[in-house]
Amino acid sequence: EPEVTQTPSHQVTQMGQEVILRCVPISNHLYFYWYRQILGQKVEFLVSFYNNEISEKSEIFDDQFSVERPDGSNFTLKIRSTKLEDSAMYFCASSDFYEQYFGPGTRLTVT
């Protein structure tokens, strides 16, 4: 069964550093998403991506964040200058329409 994959599973970085989280969506899906989940809180939407551009973003997704689909398979989330409050699980998801399938997540720890 096709699935969304994410790397790395755990990323530790120092405050102010740049991180890139990587995702491989399900191959025939057209919509891609990033969500995050701070420990003990609910899953929050960050951004959606369709046809090589951002289609929707939340207030969380400020200028420190960017997304890219550098090739036909990868989908990345970049945080330019990490802050302590960026520590969370980051989930990538993909869909062909509404039904979104999530990856296992990357745990980002900012120290």
Next chain:
Amino acid sequence: GESVGLHLPTLSVQEGDNSIINCAYSNSASDYFIWYKQESGKGPQFIIDIRSNMDKRQGQRVTVLLNKTVKHLSLQIAATQPGDSAVYFCAEIAGDTGRRALTFGSGTRLQVQP
């Protein structure tokens, strides 16, 4: 993917019993709803979805009920098994606006006692 919420409501059931998990939503423009299961250390796993033009949808051992009048969604799990133990989230989309972003609820922890 831990949703270790100190304040998560918890439903404790005996193995073999039926479970009912409830969710209230607030956006009357929401027209698509999904139930997700999240096990410790994993991402949300799709269980079942329902569109607003339906009030009931059945899957394998699961049924989702939608009451648009009171903006309420429920997930029924038949013959609950220990493997069903997880946190369950409802999520909604106001799709008629062209949006795709899921808005998640706070979650309910299901504990299945053997």
